[in-house]
Amino acid sequence: MINRVVLVGRLTRDPELRYTPNGVAVCNFGIAINRPFTNQQGEREADFFNCVVWRKQAENVANYLKKGSLAGIDGRLQSRSYENNEGRRVNVVEVQGESVQFLETRNSGGGGGQRGDDMYGDPPPSGYSGGGGQGQQGGQNLGNNDPFANQGKPIDISDDDLPF
Structure with missing residues (x-):
């Protein structure tokens, strides 16, 4: 049997940690x-899901994400079902998240923050600047060594250098 869900979307409310x-x-x-499509009025519709994460992943989500943050969840x-205050049986389907990826930087429009967190939700070491190992080596931050940064100058690439 297979029960696997991978979702990418925005948080509809601030995470609630308990x-x-x-x-x-x-x-x-x-x-x-x-x-991925519009309805007959030309408007986009959305699907809404409740998600639950546990342990360290739960603490990281509560600390680093907020309403509007873009996140990916794998789970x-x-x-489950429960009896509400009126005595009625309520059935609930939830996404039990095993991994949450933060897909935006902290200061981008939606909030949240991608800092290169690993799949278990552990935050990166202090001083980490992202970039797949470019920014930190031996515990020392080496600054921006991005070979693709153009420092505001035009990029000079000949057509022979392009693979397409």
Whole structure:
């Protein structure tokens, strides 16, 4: 059997972090994913899902994401039911997140922040500047060594250098 979900969307509310009586962190949040087509009125619709993450991943989501943040979540669907205040049985389907990727930088429009977090939600070492190892070596930040940075000058590439 296969039960795998991969979603990319924006948080619909700030993450809500709580702890179980045993001290295990659990975080709930909603995510909205735009549909790839428009309806008959020409408007885009979206699907909304409730997500749950646990332990260190839950703490990282609560600390680094907020409403509007772009995030990717990898996990599985899980259903549960409970009895509400009116005595009615309520069925719920949630995404149990195993991995959450932060897909924006902190100061971009949607909030959140991609800092190169690994798939288990552990934040990068202090001083990390991203770039796949370009920014940090041996614990020392070497600054911006981006060979593709143009420092505001036009990029001079001949057509022979392009692979297409």
